[in-house]
Amino acid sequence: MLRYFLFLSLSLITSVAFADPLPSWNDTDSKVRIISFVESVTDPMSDDYVTPSDRIAVFDNDGTLWGEQPVYFQLIYAVEAFQKKAQDDDFGAITSDALKAAVAGDYAALAEGGKEAVIEVLGATHSGLSVDDFQTSVTDWVATATHPITGLRYDQMTYQPMVELLRYLRDEGFKTYIVSGGGIHFMRVFAEFAYGIPTEQVIGTYTETSYEVIDGVPTIIKQPAIGFVDDKEGKPINIDRIIGKRPIIAGGNSDGDYAMIEWTTAGDGPRLGLIVHHTDGEREVAYACDSHIGRLCDGLEKGPDLGWLIVDMAKDWSRIYTGAQ
Amino acid sequence: MLRYFLFLSLSLITSVAFADPLPSWNDTDSKVRIISFVESVTDPMSDDYVTPSDRIAVFDNDGTLWGEQPVYFQLIYAVEAFQKKAQDDDFGAITSDALKAAVAGDYAALAEGGKEAVIEVLGATHSGLSVDDFQTSVTDWVATATHPITGLRYDQMTYQPMVELLRYLRDEGFKTYIVSGGGIHFMRVFAEFAYGIPTEQVIGTYTETSYEVIDGVPTIIKQPAIGFVDDKEGKPINIDRIIGKRPIIAGGNSDGDYAMIEWTTAGDGPRLGLIVHHTDGEREVAYACDSHIGRLCDGLEKGPDLGWLIVDMAKDWSRIYTGAQ
Structure with a gap:
């Protein structure tokens, strides 16, 4: 027994002395606050101690765990998947402006078409096929497609500091979740290998699906109708619906995450709300309240007063x- | 190191020799099949080995993990909660037949009113309040209410053999889920202490909810509209939506579970579909295809051929x- 305790104490000392859980975070207040929060909720002697089953941490994906500029990566997937589809000899004439813009890879024209245009392109690639076939297509895309500006694969455009934060939280007994406006079937393809987050901890927007037995094979088919938009108030609603308890950490980067962080931090006991502010115009893109994507006004204005x-x-x-120094 | 291996081997031998993981299961073929399935998917040397992250087991609740006769326990909660509510001096006149039947505790009259009557009573007690207040009410009820026939508390009417099965599966690296037609906010109150299943592994039917900041307090409010009915085809749809992978074990007791078991067992590799057939008229209630609750026809007819x-x-x-010998 003594031997066991000696071993345990030694390994604790070792890990404290040598391991920086967040090596890509500079030694600023942010890092200090994160580590001190985590230490206080995991220390059984602390008044702020939180039992492991209540250590739930939720994070937005686009702009929080990976990039989202100049357009959401899922839209780039949709455009490129549609271009591939349109190359088929059997594919009929393309008459809609939105789909023409997609074939031309003209994101400016797509943006001009507004939400309807985007939904049309998403619909053309995200419905009418089985979940399995859709995910095979996304898997192929993630393995090869590269970003128009950075030249990196999309799974290399995850944020190294956030990947470290996710791992650190799990090491400290947290369950880490994605709660994103992105599509569940899309994100689940890479969430496990990119973030270490299993499919059952990926919450997001979804299309309606149907269960059909096709030639004797039970199949889940993606339908055109949108089932749930996991954004704004939809985020706390979906967290209650799926996780069933209030997280103690919530992180996001846009006002679409405001309600989720508000609900999380309003709970009793220790809570950490976190906003990734895109301030780095050199290494990434600097944007906030004026951006057409990841618009962040309320969070910057009220967040600090809310702690x-x-x-x-x-x-x-x-x-x-993660994919570049 | 050798010492460690000796200790490990010894403890393995001990556990194999002494521990029956399913003590309330008789030594019949069913028990043999369950244990042999679990051993084959957890043995790294077996061709049927399944990696822990894919060891997902889903179970219906009513009639599978606890009783459901003479009426669903959640309806008994609703009736008793409404009776309590109606005692309030402020409570107005009750004019509808369904609510009158509820106040009288007349389940026969409620049944005559059909689905609409049941939904009215559920609606009167399951909406227009916060999730927190609803769950406080259910918590109080579960702690004290008793079943009209057995006299047991409802959490004592969980099936001991199934509770053992759930624990056995978790000990063998499975994640155990409830996938039930019952309400999520209702079931989550007792799922953890009755079954060892945390809230985030409880999937079920839900009402719509809204996110509202009331007097500065962010609150999730249960609305009257039904959001999703987790029954029949809804079960595999919800499993895909929330868990995001196909289970390898699915258990149920009625045709409402047919699609879930069908989808589960149609997957590649080893799969176990399980149906609890209520054959015990002495210790419980014997029912199957003719029952108004937990109707089981297709499962009995086609299940055996499907393995x-x-x-x-x-x-x-x-x-x-669990609550009685």
């Missing part, structure tokens, strides 16, 4: 992407 | 309820 941690990417992160 | 295990409660279980 939320505003992460300054330029100042707090020594490295941005 | 599903039909559990014969009278023959396979030495004990029924």
Whole structure:
């Protein structure tokens, strides 16, 4: 028994002395606040101790765990998947402006078409096929497609500091979740290998699906109708619906995450709300309240008074992407 | 190191020799099949080995993990909660037949009113309040209410053999889920202490909810509209939506579970479909295809040919309820 305790104490000392759980975070206040929060809720002697089953941490994906500029990566997938589809000899004439823009890879024209245009392109690639076939298509895309500006594969455009944060939280007994406006079937393809987050901890937007036995094979088919938009108030609603308890950590980067962080931090006991503020125009893109994507006004304005941690990417992160120094 | 291996081997031998993981299961074929399935998917040397992250087991609740006769326990909660509510001096006149039947505790009259009457009583007690207040009410009820026939508390009417099965599966690296037609906010109150299943592994029917900041307090409110009915085809749809992978074990007791078991067992590799057949008229209630609750026709007719295990409660279980010998 004594031997066991000696071993345990030794390994604790070792890990405390040598391991920095967040090596890509600079030694600024943000890092200090995160580590001190985690230490206080995991220390059984602390008044702020939280039992492991209540250590739920939720994070937005686009702009929080990976990039989202110049357009959501899922839209790039949709455009490229549609281009591939349209190359088929059997494919009929393309008459709609939105689909023409997709074939031309003209994102400006797509943006002009507004939400309807985007939904049309998403619909053309995200419905009328089985979940299995859809995910095979996304798997192929993630393995090869590269970003128009960075030249990186999309799974290399995850944020190294956030990947470290997710791992650190899990090491400290947290269950880490994605709660994103992105599509569940899309995100689940890479969530496990990119973030270490299993499919059952990926919450997001979804299309309606149907259960059909086709030639004797039970199949889940993606339908055109949108079932649930996991954004704004939809985020706390979906967390209650799926996780069934209030998280103690919530992180996001846009006002679409405001309600989720608000609900999380309003709970009793210790809570950490975190906003990734895109301040780094050199290594990434600097944007906030004026952006057409990841618009962040309320969070910046009210977050600090609510005690939320505003992460300054330029100042707090020594490295941005997992795939590049 | 050698010492460690010796210790490990010794403890393995001990556990194999002494521990029966399913003590309330008689030594019949059902028990043999369950244990042999679990051993084959957890043995790294077996061709049927399944990696822990894919060891997903889903179970219906009513009639599978606890009783459901003479009426669903959640309806009994609703009736008793409405009776309590109606005692309030402020409560207005009750004019509808369904609510009158509820106040009188007249389940026969409620049944005559059909689905609409049941939904009215559920609606009167399951909406227009916060999730927190609803769950406080259910918590109080579960702690004190007793079943009209057995006299047991409802959490004592969980099936001991199934509670053992859930624990056995978790000990063998499975994630155990409830996938039930019952309401999520209702079931989550007792799922953890009754079954060892955390809230995030409880999937079920839900009402719509809204996110509202009331007097500065962010609150989730239960709305009257039904959001999703987790029954029949809804079960595999919800499993895909929430878990995101196909289970390898699915258990149920009625045709409402047919699609879930069908989808589960149609997957590649080893799969176990299981149906609890209520054959024990002495210790419980014997019912199947003719029952108004937990109707089981297709499962009994086609299940055996599909390789599903039909559990014969009278023959396979030495004990029924956790709360009584």
